[in-house]
Amino acid sequence: MSYNKLIVEERSRDIGNFLVGRLIPFRKKRMVGPFSFIDHMGPSKIGNGRFLDVDQHPHIGLATLTYLLDGEIHHNDSIGTSQVIRPGSVNWMVAGKGCAHTERTPEKLRKGQETSLHGYQIWVALPKELEDINPEFHHFEASKIPSWTDQNTQFKLIAGTGFGEESPVPVHSPLFMLEIKTKEEYNFSAAGQLKGEIGICIVSGSITACGDVIDAGNMLISKTEDVCDLIIKANTHLLIFGGEPFPEERHIFWNFVSHSKEKIEEAKTNWKNRKWPKVKGDDTYVPLPKPVQFK
Known part of the structure; x- marks a missing residue:
């Protein structure tokens, strides 16, 4: 039995300086800076015939960022990568002009006791001039990711720059992705620390924004760039992300992201006709979905 991805969704609404809604994209906001998609996996139980098995599928025009809070995923791609990702480490696959990959529960976890899986799959669109670069893969262990503590609150800079730190993840445009964990109430301000949307x-816990208490399972987007003031409640876990938006619109069809509808049409044709780099030793194939209108 394959275990498919799960997405947390909430209806969008305005609260003062913020939009509250599902993980992106949602109706009122298609991207946040260069971030075009966030997929929340779990938390779910893995085992007893229930495993993560995402068969071979393609990407163009973006980089995928995998960040786990619990469990393990084995990543294989058409570049030749075979990498197990664990909590706190970062997988960064640059699809560029075209890459295919699979994501599965590692073999060692298919024979033992039940385990948990919880994490995020994230797409970061590439700048227009870099959409056709050669695919790359980078992996960083948790110990290589900058982390610090302020007033008993833990920070980790997963990607990009912020708060005077820089992540080793080789991003292609100005962006940031932070993980924050509180033990007690914390007043958070992004002014002068983060640039862009x-x-x-x-993830868990709650925050207060513009007088409203927002609980786990929601995402907020600041309507004002570079400025964001929150009260983060005790025992709360957040991911904060964004950056400078691109001047051009991005089109999204299935796993393809590009400024050009023509490039997406070409990718669709190539995948449908199986003219695509393959994961070595893997003959699985996720068919192209039925055509939908561009978003």
């Missing part, structure tokens, strides 16, 4: 994903 700002999104806040509440």
Whole structure:
């Protein structure tokens, strides 16, 4: 039995300086900076015939960022990568002009006791002039990711720059992705620390923004760039992400992201006709979905 991805959704609404809604994209906001998609996986139980098995599928025009809070995923791609990702480490696959990959529960976890899986799959669109670069893969262990503590609150800079720190993840445009964990109430301000559009994903716990209490499972997007003031409640876990938006619109069809509808049409044709780099030793194939109108 394959275990498919899960997405947390909430109806969008305005609260003062923020939009509250599902993980992106949602109706009122298609992207946050260069971030074009966030997929919340779990938390779910893995085992007893229930595993993560995402068969071979393609990407163009973006980089995928995998960040786990619990469990393990084995990543294989058409570049030749075979990498197990664990909590706190970062997988960064640059699809560029075209890459295919699979994501599965590692073999060692298919024979033992039941385990958990919880994490995020994230798409970061590439700048227009870099959409056709050669695919790359980078992996960083948790110990290589900058982390610090302020007033008993833990910070980790997963990607990009912020708060005077820089992540080793080789991003292609100005962006940031932070993980924040509180033990007690914390007043958070992004002024002068983060540049561009700002999104806040509440993994657990709650925050207060503009007098409203927002609970886990929601995402907020600041309507004002570079400025974001929150009260983060005790025992709360957040992901904060964003950056400078691109001047051009991005089109999204299935796993393809590009400024050009023609490039997406070409990718669709190539995948449908199986003219695509393959994961070595893997003959699985996720068919192209039925055509939908461009968003």
